[in-house]
Amino acid sequence: MxxxxxxxxxxxxxxxxxxxxxxxxxxxxxxxxxxxxxxxARYAKTFDLTIPEWRIIAVLGRRPGLTARQVAKATEMDKVAVSRAVAKLVAAKRVSADVHDADARAQSLTLTAQGEALHARIAPIALESERRLLAALSAGERAKFDALIDRLLDAAREL
Amino acid sequence: MxxxxxxxxxxxxxxxxxxxxxxxxxxxxxxxxxxxxxxxARYAKTFDLTIPEWRIIAVLGRRPGLTARQVAKATEMDKVAVSRAVAKLVAAKRVSADVHDADARAQSLTLTAQGEALHARIAPIALESERRLLAALSAGERAKFDALIDRLLDAAREL
DNA sequence: CCGATTTAGTTTCATTTGAAACCAATGGCA
DNA sequence: TGCCATTGGTTTCAAATGAAACTAAATCGG
Structure with a gap:
C-alpha cells in the first residue's frame, strides 16, 4: 500500500x-x-569598555599595526562598528592610529602603553572566565567541543 | 632553585x-x-518577521495560551522585547491576546489562523537550516555536542 | 475591607546598531 | 596623464535595544 x-x-x-x-x-x-x-559584566563598568572595544584591544594586543579593515576581518565585526569603537579607543588614548605607510587612507592601529596595560589587566579576567566555564567539561570534552565548534563554524559559513 | x-x-x-x-x-x-x-535571512524579508517575533511564534505554536511573562521566560527575552514583539504580532493579526481568565492584567496569547499558517511555513525552513548545519557532524557527534551545550548552558548560568 | 507591596505589561528616553550614502585616496588602464 | 572603478574609513539617518519610570490589577497584612 x-x-x-x-x-x-x-x-x-x-x-x-x-x-x-x-x-x-x-x-x-x-x-x-x-x-x-x-x-x-566583569570589565564593562570597571574599565568603561564595550565588547567591540575589548575585541579590538584583544586583537591588537597580539597583532599590532593592523588596519581597521584587518581588524574588522579578524574580529568579524563590520567596518562601521570598528570605526566607532576605534574612535572611542583613540579618544581614550588606548589605541593610536597612525597613517599607514603604504596607503594614506588606511591607518595603522596599535595599543598605546595605556592600551597595553588595559589588555594586561583584562586578558586574565577573560581567560579565567573561560576557564571557569570550561571547568564543567573534562579536558577531553573540551577538546572535542572545540573541534566540533570549528567544524560548525565552517559549515555555518556555507549557510 | x-x-x-x-x-x-x-x-x-x-x-x-x-x-x-x-x-x-x-x-x-x-x-x-x-x-x-x-x-x-531566509524568512525575515519574505515574511516580515524579526527573530524575537519568530521566537514567540515558535513557542506559541507548541504552547498556546501562554502569558507574555511566560513567553519571556520560555524564550529568555526580556519583557520589554516581548511586549513590543507581541504588539507587532497582534497588529499583524498573527497572534491574538485575550484577557487572562484568572488575572485581568495578564493576557493569554495564541496564534491566530494566520499565525498558525506562518508557523507551518517557517518551522520547516528553520528545521531544514538546522539539519543542513548539523550535516557537518555525525549522528554521534550531534548527540555529544548537544549534551555538551546543555552542560555549558548550566555552567553559564552560574557565571 | 483598606492601604502597602508586588506583579503584568507598556511607555518613554537615551544609547546602540546597521544600511546606505558619503568622502578621500588608490589602482588600473586608455 | 587623466578618468573611472575600487577600497579604507566616516557620517548620517532610521530602526532596534535596554533601563527605568509608569499604569493598572492582584495579593498580602492587619
Whole structure:
C-alpha cells in the first residue's frame, strides 16, 4: 500500500516538530549571550569598555599595526562598528592610529602603553572566565567541543 | 632553585595568552551570529518577521495560551522585547491576546489562523537550516555536542 | 475591607546598531 | 596623464535595544 507508506512518511516529517528549547540556533544564541554578558559584566563598568572595544584591544594586543579593515576581518565585526569603537579607543588614548605607510587612507592601529596595560589587566579576567566555564567539561570534552565548534563554524559559513 | 621554578611558572601563566580566534566566548558569538543571520535571512524579508517575533511564534505554536511573562521566560527575552514583539504580532493579526481568565492584567496569547499558517511555513525552513548545519557532524557527534551545550548552558548560568 | 507591596505589561528616553550614502585616496588602464 | 572603478574609513539617518519610570490589577497584612 504505497499510499499508506506515504501517509506515514508525511506524518513523521510533520512529527519532527520545532521545539525552541531544543533548536540549536536558539540554544547557541542563549549560551553565547549568557557567557558574553557574564564576562562583560566583569570589565564593562570597571574599565568603561564595550565588547567591540575589548575585541579590538584583544586583537591588537597580539597583532599590532593592523588596519581597521584587518581588524574588522579578524574580529568579524563590520567596518562601521570598528570605526566607532576605534574612535572611542583613540579618544581614550588606548589605541593610536597612525597613517599607514603604504596607503594614506588606511591607518595603522596599535595599543598605546595605556592600551597595553588595559589588555594586561583584562586578558586574565577573560581567560579565567573561560576557564571557569570550561571547568564543567573534562579536558577531553573540551577538546572535542572545540573541534566540533570549528567544524560548525565552517559549515555555518556555507549557510 | 625555587626562584627559577617560580619564574618558569610565571612565564607559563603569561604564555597562556589570549588569542581571540581561540577564545570560546568569542567563537560561540561568531557561530551563533552566523547561524542566526543565515536563518533569519531566509524568512525575515519574505515574511516580515524579526527573530524575537519568530521566537514567540515558535513557542506559541507548541504552547498556546501562554502569558507574555511566560513567553519571556520560555524564550529568555526580556519583557520589554516581548511586549513590543507581541504588539507587532497582534497588529499583524498573527497572534491574538485575550484577557487572562484568572488575572485581568495578564493576557493569554495564541496564534491566530494566520499565525498558525506562518508557523507551518517557517518551522520547516528553520528545521531544514538546522539539519543542513548539523550535516557537518555525525549522528554521534550531534548527540555529544548537544549534551555538551546543555552542560555549558548550566555552567553559564552560574557565571 | 483598606492601604502597602508586588506583579503584568507598556511607555518613554537615551544609547546602540546597521544600511546606505558619503568622502578621500588608490589602482588600473586608455 | 587623466578618468573611472575600487577600497579604507566616516557620517548620517532610521530602526532596534535596554533601563527605568509608569499604569493598572492582584495579593498580602492587619
Amino acid at each position: 504505497a499510499s499508506v507508506a506515504l501517509r506515514k512518511a508525511a506524518k513523521e516529517a510533520a512529527a519532527e516538530r520545532l521545539i525552541l528549547e531544543r533548536f540549536l540556533p536558539y540554544r547557541l544564541s542563549i549560551l553565547s549571550n549568557r557567557i558574553s554578558r557574564a564576562i562583560a | 625555587a626562584s627559577v621554578a617560580l619564574r618558569k611558572a610565571a612565564k607559563e601563566a603569561a604564555a597562556e595568552r589570549l588569542i581571540l580566534e581561540r577564545f570560546l566566548p568569542y567563537r560561540l558569538s561568531i557561530l551563533s551570529n552566523r547561524i542566526s543571520r543565515a536563518i533569519a
